[in-house]
Amino acid sequence: MKPYLKEHAWSIIEEGFNKTNHEISESVFSIGNGHMGQRANFEETYSGSSLQGSYMAGVYYPDKTRVGWWKNGYPEYFAKVLNATNWIGLNIVINGEPLDLHTATVKNFKRELNMKEGYLYRTFIATLSNGNELKVEATRFVSFAMKEIGAIEYLITPLNFDGTAEISSYLDGDIINSDANYDEKFWTGITQTAEGNRAEVTVKTKKLDFVYTAMKETHVYLDSKAITPRSVNTREKYAEVVFDAPLKEGVTTAIYKYAANVTNRDHQTDALTTVATDRLNAAVALGFAELKDAQKQAWAKKWQDSDIVIEGDVSAQQGIRFNIFQMNQTYTGEDARLNIGPKGFTGEKYGGSTYWDTEAYCLPFYLATADQEIPRNLLVYRHNHLEKAKENAAKLGFTKGALYPMVTMNGEESHNEWEITFEEIHRNGAIAYAIYNYVNYTGDQAYIGERGIEVLVEIARFWEERVHFVPRKGVYMMHGVTGPNEYENNVNNNWYTNRIASWTLEYTLEALAHLKASDPDRYQTWINQLNLTTDETTKWKEIIEKIYYPTVEDLGVFEQADNFLDKEIMTVDQLDDKHLPLNQNWSWDRILRSCFIKQADVLQGMYFLNHKYDLATIKRNFDFYEPMTVHESSLSPCVHAILACQLGYKEKAYEMYLRTARLDLDNYNNDTEDGCHITSMAGTWMSVVEGFGGMKVIDNQLYLNPFIPGQWTSFSFKIVFRGARLMIRVTQDNVEVTNETNVDVTVNIHNEAYPLTANSTTSVAQ
Numbered sequence: 015m016k017p018y019l020k021e022h023a024w025s026i027i028e029e030g031f032n033k034t035n036h037e038i039s040e041s042v043f044s045i046g047n048g049h050m051g052q053r054a055n056f057e058e059t060y061s062g063s064s065l066q067g068s069y070m071a072g073v074y075y076p077d078k079t080r081v082g083w084w085k086n087g088y089p090e091y092f093a094k095v096l097n098a099t100n101w102i103g104l105n106i107v108i109n110g111e112p113l114d115l116h117t118a119t120v121k122n123f124k125r126e127l128n129m130k131e132g133y134l135y136r137t138f139i140a141t142l143s144n145g146n147e148l149k150v151e152a153t154r155f156v157s158f159a160m161k162e163i164g165a166i167e168y169l170i171t172p173l174n175f176d177g178t179a180e181i182s183s184y185l186d187g188d189i190i191n192s193d194a195n196y197d198e199k200f201w202t203g204i205t206q207t208a209e210g211n212r213a214e215v216t217v218k219t220k221k222l223d224f225v226y227t228a229m230k231e232t233h234v235y236l237d238s239k240a241i242t243p244r245s246v247n248t249r250e251k252y253a254e255v256v257f258d259a260p261l262k263e264g265v266t267t268a269i270y271k272y273a274a275n276v277t278n279r280d281h282q283t284d285a286l287t288t289v290a291t292d293r294l295n296a297a298v299a300l301g302f303a304e305l306k307d308a309q310k311q312a313w314a315k316k317w318q319d320s321d322i323v324i325e326g327d328v329s330a331q332q333g334i335r336f337n338i339f340q341m342n343q344t345y346t347g348e349d350a351r352l353n354i355g356p357k358g359f360t361g362e363k364y365g366g367s368t369y370w371d372t373e374a375y376c377l378p379f380y381l382a383t384a385d386q387e388i389p390r391n392l393l394v395y396r397h398n399h400l401e402k403a404k405e406n407a408a409k410l411g412f413t414k415g416a417l418y419p420m421v422t423m424n425g426e427e428s429h430n431e432w433e434i435t436f437e438e439i440h441r442n443g444a445i446a447y448a449i450y451n452y453v454n455y456t457g458d459q460a461y462i463g464e465r466g467i468e469v470l471v472e473i474a475r476f477w478e479e480r481v482h483f484v485p486r487k488g489v490y491m492m493h494g495v496t497g498p499n500e501y502e503n504n505v506n507n508n509w510y511t512n513r514i515a516s517w518t519l520e521y522t523l524e525a526l527a528h529l530k531a532s533d534p535d536r537y538q539t540w541i542n543q544l545n546l547t548t549d550e551t552t553k554w555k556e557i558i559e560k561i562y563y564p565t566v567e568d569l570g571v572f573e574q575a576d577n578f579l580d581k582e583i584m585t586v587d588q589l590d591d592k593h594l595p596l597n598q599n600w601s602w603d604r605i606l607r608s609c610f611i612k613q614a615d616v617l618q619g620m621y622f623l624n625h626k627y628d629l630a631t632i633k634r635n636f637d638f639y640e641p642m643t644v645h646e647s648s649l650s651p652c653v654h655a656i657l658a659c660q661l662g663y664k665e666k667a668y669e670m671y672l673r674t675a676r677l678d679l680d681n682y683n684n685d686t687e688d689g690c691h692i693t694s695m696a697g698t699w700m701s702v703v704e705g706f707g708g709m710k711v712i713d714n715q716l717y718l719n720p721f722i723p724g725q726w727t728s729f730s731f732k733i734v735f736r737g738a739r740l741m742i743r744v745t746q747d748n749v750e751v752t753n754e755t756n757v758d759v760t761v762n763i764h765n766e767a768y769p770l771t772a773n774s775t776t777s778v779a780q
């Protein structure tokens with residue numbers, strides 16, 4: 015598909031209305047504030063193809079599993095975030111004719127996602143079949159300052175006529191997920207009321223009793239004169255306030271719609287109407303302009319902490335800002351019950367559920383750009399699900415330990431393909447690794463004693479039971495697994511899974527030793543509570559020592575899994591282009607038998623455990639596996655980009671970076687209409703900061719080893735490290751680090767230590 019979005023450093027811009035791109039734009043131009051989110055549907059009626067999407071974080075439904083062939087151990091439900099009440103709707107009828115861009119003649123259409131200030135703007139001129147021509151300008155946002163508030167300004171200017179607009183400002187709770195296993199409606203109506211210029215719709219999920227109240231107030235003005243509503247109407251799950259607004263040629267009629275969206279996740283069910291009334295009163299009292307100004311301030315703070323500036327390449331600049339914008343819209347971290355769905359609030363695919371993507375790809379972004387509490391809450395989320403993870407392991411026949419689900423909302427497994435649900439168990443390792451990553455970056459060792467150790471021990475116990483000893487060979491092995499590379503299923507001894515398992519055991523033992531030395535009382539309390547025996551820890555040591563790692567000695571590389579080298583080994587460039595992407599052109603059988611790799615696998619291990627391998631080992635493995643990798647998971651290229659940077663493979667690093675940076679803006683995978691690839695956006699951030707910036711934390715020290723792609727004049731990024739906010743600017747000639755705070759910090763640039771006192775700058779030649 016031809017890219018159709020305009021390049022701009024701070025905005026995503028679409029000019030001209032092309033219906034075939036509409037659903038892609040609905041995803042790309044989505045807005046969110048961590049509490050709720052909205053696809054970029056039009057406020058007014060649109061009779062063309064569209065996926066209406068309005069989502070409240072954490073409000074989900076257990077949709078009954080649908081599989082062809084049931085296997086014992088499958089979950090009964092797939093928990094999915096629900097498409098919910100449409101609160102943006104405005105039906106507008108001009109002199110008897112509906113305003114509908116599917117039927118009207120449209121010109122001067124422009125849609126803009128203003129990332130700097132956090133709002134969506136749209137303008138167009140429409141000519142209706144009765145000849146009436148009008149200009150519309152619509153602005154909306156979901157507020158960061160008032161999380162439960164969404165606000166819309168909708169301006170109509172008749173260009174060649176006078177008359178009347180019938181404006182119905184409505185709430186519609188009669189919504190169905192496009193992704194519903196049995197085409198079932200998930201919401202039942204509770205109440206709907208409308209009076210004066212207010213309306214309320216309260217709906218409840220058919221299972222789990224989530225209750226959601228949407229309450230809105232609408233104001234219509236002609237030339238600053240308020241118009242009173244003509245009527246109100248309700249029916250089940252629906253409420254509207256209708257205005258007859260006079261229209262005068264050349265004079266703007268303004269509609270303001272404020273909506274409070276509250277749920278019983280955050281409030282008592284019987285208080286929802288009162289809370290919504292309070293929130294709405296506060297929003298209306300502030301007014302649209304002030305709310306919008308507060309939005310701008312909130313985004314200024316976000317950009318201050320997380321912006322990346324790329325000079326000399328607007329397309330790259332726009333790409334990275336879009337990714338940072340979406341990450342900040344999706345997860346704000348105040349609520350440890352929430353997590354990051356692979357599509358965020360931009361679509362329904364993946365059910366808004368949590369995957370290992372969070373720990374493996376998203377955590378680093380929040381570690382480096384947000385207050386410590388925010389990434390910590392991502393760990394707390396898994397700690398809160400520990401009991402469920404233990405139940406999950408028990409359900410699969412383990413006598414102890416915890417197996418975190420592949421896909422989850424509330425801690426229970428939702429996924430239902432045996433080769434993934436039961437076998438892609440490396441995810442457990444990523445959850446342990448996230449604890450290490452968090453402690454390593456923040457220095458918050460206390461987390462281990464507070465919660466981390468419990469998760470580590472239970473994951474370690476799972477690995478202990480999941481491996482088996484092979485007396486004939488004197489080694490521990492792990493059979494029947496699927497590694498990160500899902501293009502090879504049900505393999506024995508996936509190198510990455512074996513490695514992350516034994517690493518978990520190593521780290522758990524280290525964490526226990528550290529806790530024992532630093533806080534013996536707490537250590538003892540945990541030992542008692544977990545009933546951890548020396549038999550267990552002794553066994554862990556033995557597994558670490560004797561675990562089997564498939565290796566190809568003559569090539570000096572780790573073997574992705576047993577017998578991988580017995581496959582027909584080829585590189586991607588030996589394939590004719592017509593075969594790619596494999597997942598759209600080859601049978602699953604052919605994919606599984608081939609050597610082609612969907613996403614980083616051995617190299618995922620080289621990335622996570624980078625500090626354990628020397629450069630020569632990383633290079634040999636990279637040189638061997640990179641040419642076989644098709645990157646058909648959007649999560650893959652970032653890991654390759656980071657390793658390519660470390661190895662000085664400049665061209666490769668840039669090529670990999672480009673594959674992730676504008677994935678949705680340019681709709682590379684031809685699937686953006688389903689929603690944006692939110693979790694892989696975090697990977698793009700990693701490519702810049704950990705790849706081009708070469709950022710690492712080793713032994714409480716910050717290291718930067720930057721290199722700059724030849725295509726860029728400079729790039730700069732912000733990180734927060736141990737209380738100091740740093741701006742790192744890299745040009746072709748030097749690296750400049752500015753400490754923007756009052757906290758002293760030492761930074762190692764190209765392995766040389768530079769003390770950076772408060773508010774100072776250090777410059778080092780590249």
Ligand code: BGC
Binds near residue numbers: 369370647
């Ligand atoms: C990837 C997984 C990932 C999932 C959700 C799959 O295509 O292979 O690694 O967790 O998508 O993003």
